[in-house]
Amino acid sequence: MIILRTDNMIQDIAPHFLSNQYHNYLPEDEDILLVCSPLGVLIFEGDRLRFPTVAQCRSLVEIEQLKYLFAIDDTRYFLYFMESASEDIVGFTYRKMNDIRAMRDNVKILAAATGWHLYTWYRNHQYCGRCGKKVVPDRHLRALNCPECGNMIFPVIAPAVIVAVTNGDKILLTKYANRAYTRFALIAGFTEIGESAEQTVAREVMEEAGLKVKNIRYYKSQPWGFDSNLLLGFFCEVDGDETITMDDEELAVAQWVHKSDIPEYEEGLALTHEMMMFFKNMD
Secondary structure (H helix, E strand, O other): OOOOOOOOOOOOOOOOOEEOOOOOOOOOOOOEEEEEEOOEEEEEOOOOOOOOEOHHHOOOOOHHHOEEEEEEOOEEEEEEEOOOOOOOOOOEEEEOHHHHHOOOOHHHHHHHHHHHHHHHHHHHOOEOOOOOOEOEEOOOOOOEEOOOOOOEEOOOOEEEEEEEEEEOOEEEEEEEOOOOOOOOEOEEEEOOOOOOHHHHHHHHHHHHHOOOEEEEEEEEEEEEOOOOEEEEEEEEEEOOOOOOOOOOOOEEEEEEEEHHHOOOOOOOOOHHHHHHHHHHOOO
């Protein structure tokens, strides 16, 4: 199979450009502010995805606590996180990342997902895992430093595979068990210690569907800040017996679907959907 690529996923924001290098910038009034809390990301009320500026939130946040995140083109983004926000603020509303994902603005969705990834990291690493002391942001790197023992903590990115298992004109589609997401998806799983991404592919397909695979081929990667992941997409073919033995703790559905019957979902930001559509449209 010759694998071609398309460009319509969350990270495909050209001609815009994400500059993720860390700088020790001070916030200015026109900079964008991502206010994050357990309730989600703060946005303006309404149907459009709009974030407040620093100026619009000066009465809500402690300016000295803002953390520089990144820039998209010439627009700079800063982070402020609330430990225990319990309700919306007049004129604004907190939206969960799954809601933001469906709001049809790739540039701002990417900004929200990347900001959420860093929010999660900052929130989960306030203390040193070596000595337990409070950590402080590094002035030059995207890192946290322990002033007591010198430990440095860098952002956590979890590699995971997305796997399109094919069988002639059929593809293995699944649905997750006990999750809010109920659309068809592909086999997926995290890379474990001591294994390559290709070994992860073979292991996850065997664990979740009881199938052996061959001809494992890399397709494309995708940052997925919703869950702090880097997704690695692979195509492969069933090797031998095509009988599915489903892990019903992980999956609610696992079945072979003819390419003509693959559903096409309205939102196409995810690597999973792009791979499904690629196979569906193959000659």
